[in-house]
Amino acid sequence: MNNNSKSNNEYWLALRLVPRLATHKKIALVETFGLTALFSFNDKPSVLTSANGLSVKQLCAFYQPNWQQISQIIQDSASCNSELICFDHAYYPQLLKQIYDPPLVIFLQGNPLLLNARQLAVVGSRAASAGGRDTAFLLCQQLAQYSFVITSGLALGIDAAAHRGALSESTGTVAVVATGLDQVYPARHRSLAEQIIKSGGTIISEFVPGTPARAGHFPKRNRLISGLSLGVLVVEAELKSGSLITARCALEQNRDVFAIPSSIENPQAKGCHWLIKQGAKLVEQCADIIDEFAFADKPSLHLKSDEPPLKPVEQGINKGANEINQKGLCNDALLASVGFEITPVDKVVLRSELPVEEVLTRLIMLELSGLVTAVPGGYIRTQSI
Incomplete structure (x- = not known):
């Protein structure tokens, strides 16, 4: 099928479906090469060769997007009276663009x-x-x-x-x-x-x-x-x-x-x-x-580089429940990716080879269990495996 006939929404959904590629890297590819060029047959050799570090599965997602799946998503969205607000849409929330991993597509x-x-x-x-x-x-x-x-x-x-x-x-x-x-x-x-x-x-x-x-x-x-x-x-x-x-x-x-x-x-x-x-x-x-x-000059609760790390949220939680949580998480490959020094999220993603969205979710769960602590610049492991 001719990719030139695809809509902007279809291209964003295709980019969304590229596996195990961090959102900020996807956005960087769009900013560098343009959204359409990433899925254009004529431009793929030069564009994707320039995008170093893509895995075979990721390259396949660019070369052969699952247009049938994408079409079904659009159809299902219309069936439940929702519309797609993609990252470049005029209505896309500007505050959301400021976070580390904004969604490429919002269903509304x-x-x-x-x-x-x-x-x-x-x-x-x-x-x-x-x-x-x-x-x-x-x-x-x-x-x-x-x-x-x-x-x-x-x-x-x-x-x-x-x-x-x-x-x-x-x-x-x-x-x-x-x-x-x-x-x-x-x-x-x-x-x-x-x-x-x-x-x-x-x-x-x-x-x-x-x-x-x-x-x-x-x-x-x-x-x-x-x-x-x-x-x-x-x-x-x-x-x-x-x-x-x-x-x-x-x-x-x-x-x-x-x-x-x-x-x-x-x-x-x-x-x-x-x-x-x-x-x-x-x-x-x-x-x-x-x-x-x-009064914007009033002090507020923000993470700053000169502040000590916040205490784990789980302080005061029932000890028995904590032990149960730890047993289920101690052998987690993600935990092994966090060092006893400050470990940036990007490094955790690289070590664990997991999608950034999954890494962020599981880091929060590990923090709530007392196994890691969030600090300015990343995370620190608080207990050994």
Whole structure:
């Protein structure tokens, strides 16, 4: 089939399907040679010869893209009323381009204009207390009145309360999900998802239609929640939780982090209290967030080269649970790729020979288990295999 007849979306999907090639390297190839040239038969010899380091499988993905699979993805996307927002699209979120591994293709339902609106991420426990849910609803309602678009993950608990608080106003809300857009997870939030779309909001995913919910997808989703936003507000979170993964992503992306304190007897508050100890801004009312963005010279929780490394998130976690996690991860090839000196993520990818997306996800899991620690410049292994 003549490649010249292919659409821009098809080329981006073809690039997305190139295996085990880091996103930033794919973007660099596009910037150097142009998207179409990478898949043009006439240009391939010179272009791909210049792109040193490509494996046989990667070269095959350029020489013989699976156009049938790509066509099916586009068809499935249309079937679930979603559109493709590719990396060079006018609506592609500019803040997301700043993160280490932005998705080349976003699947979107609803209003694409919200992607570049002023967003604040609000996350927290799925098993949130009634007070936590009420706080999330009220704060998001107030933030929406100040034209903030609330971004969250459509999960139970705090996420749902945040979306509903935003829906009580007219600014719209963005839900970032960890499945294909042909399904809703959890299923009980189908009506909430419909309400988001009907109210002018947006639901997005980097996963193709037909992708089910899997544990490894949620950390990937979390990096997009923070990457889309100016900052992340954690309402309730345990020490070992996806909300703290989102906060960690925010730090790595140079975003502001906010946390709401609670009773010391509340186990759902321990993660928020830990964040506040590390320098997150304590939030008692909406004005605490509004003021932070109104005065850009105020200090915020960012990773800096002269700061000591943050303590592992898992401090204080039940020892028995920690031992179980370690047994399952100690023989991990990825762990062997992290040294006792600062190891950049690129070096971990090179040593482990794993896709960068998988490396980032598994590094977070290793950090939560206390086997590695994130520091400025990369990761350090804290325990021997």
